[in-house]
Amino acid sequence: MSCQTYAPETLEHYDIAIIISTYQSQLLLSRHKKSANWEFQGGPIQEGESQIMAAKRILMEESGAVTFNLQPLCDFTKDDLQGICFMANIYDLGQLGECEMRERKSFEALPVDHLMYPEISDLLMKAKRAFDEQN
Secondary structure, eight states: OOEEEESTTOSSOOSEEEEEEEETTEEEEEEETTOSSEEOEEEEOOTTOOHHHHHHHHHHHHHOEEEEEEEEEEEEEETTEEEEEEEEEEEEEOOOOSSSEEEEEEESSOOGGGBSSHHHHHHHHHHHHHHHHHO
């Protein structure tokens, strides 16, 4: 498997949006109804949706975020998949939306032994750490 990051909003098209979200200074991850593993909020960008529209929809559905801000972090590729990653600071949470996620939980660090997509998660967290160091 091949994963790589790029400057934000440089790819020609996007298949998915992933959001690294924080709530009360901790990572907020979601767990799929059919999995024991945790993951960032993310999913396909629907036809006619901009990347930011998709990120907002996905974040609200999969985390229950009510009040938040979003900022592009990076573009990425994983094999033939092209995506964009956003960072979100969540200020208020409501109920999870009608989606495939069963729960959400805050973490101080990635739960590496219970992560749904460890390769892409590690890559995106490296991009976030680099961003945080520069700002």
